[in-house]
Amino acid sequence: AIEVVDAVNAATGLDNARFLMDLYHLSMNGEDLAEVIDRYTAKTAHVQIADNPGRGAPGTGELDFDDLLDHLKKAGYDGLVGLEYKPGDGPSAGAFAWLPAPLRAATPSS
Template sequence: MVPDDRRLAANLSLLYADLPLLERPAAAAAAGFSAVELWWPWPDEPCPPRAELDALRDALTAAGTRLVGLNFYAGRLPGPDRGALSLPGRESERFRANIDVAAGFAGSLGCTGLNALYGNRLPGVDPARQDALALDNLVLAARAAHRAGADLLIEALNSAESPDYPLVTAEAAVAVAERVNAVTRLGNAKFLMDLYHLAMGGADPEDVIDRYAAAAGHVQFADCPGRGAPGTGRLDFKALVGRLRKAGYGGWVALEYRP
């Protein structure tokens, strides 16, 4: 059953992970969702064949589901990778190769948000080197997202599950978005507010909403603990969404939970 909010989306990569990729949009539509989001569905291929992109576009269109969120290439998710754009060498090169592919696909479907996962800290690599690389790649991604009519989304994860990921607070993610905007002057780098990750990290979701709703370009929800559906943990989904709306956030809220 879809909770009552007019701008609610389903994450196809978690909610329907047991189905083949091309069957997931129809399953989401059958469950009452008209909007969906996706992790990059080819974890080993930043530039898949055109036929595969076209097939996914056709499946989304045929199901009547609007794509509202898409990850840039980020390696394998869920898993240890947690992104590619700050990793020197092959992975950041794969991220750059994916930028125009992902943005072009998103733009062709009217997608409003492209999520760029930052990437883990690497042993023996100067964090400043990773941060400089990340900024360069995020600037490229923000410009591509702008051409596609979308926001670039910067997400905070949580230190319990992602101990090597440097953005584990709302403040850290918002600061990165602000640095990108200062370079591009486009204003389209925004905070991806994942209420599950923030709660797992010890933050008060209500406080995060009150402080950062204006900086948010996309919101994700799973209950905490457990990353389950609304009502399985301690987070009050209805109250939090109501607080978001009262704070002026009018964008999408995506359910990104383990069924």
């Protein structure tokens, strides 16, 4: 994906093609997530997350999202993070229980 981003930017001269950093799929493919964050945050336009294994909410698998999200912030990512996980068997609102309460109601600013 990074090669495509680089090729499009080189061909157009616009430098506006960006990477979708999907931490779930990167993890499923065996990527070192800290290394991906370090190398590609500057080329990233959007991040999406789900825990691995199972594609559930953070805390249902093995990924340390506190660390990963902190790592992204330290690497300079200040965009939104898409929650791309299965809500589980309970009501959908329960799938957000892992988020600190103030962030559950957060909305993007214009």
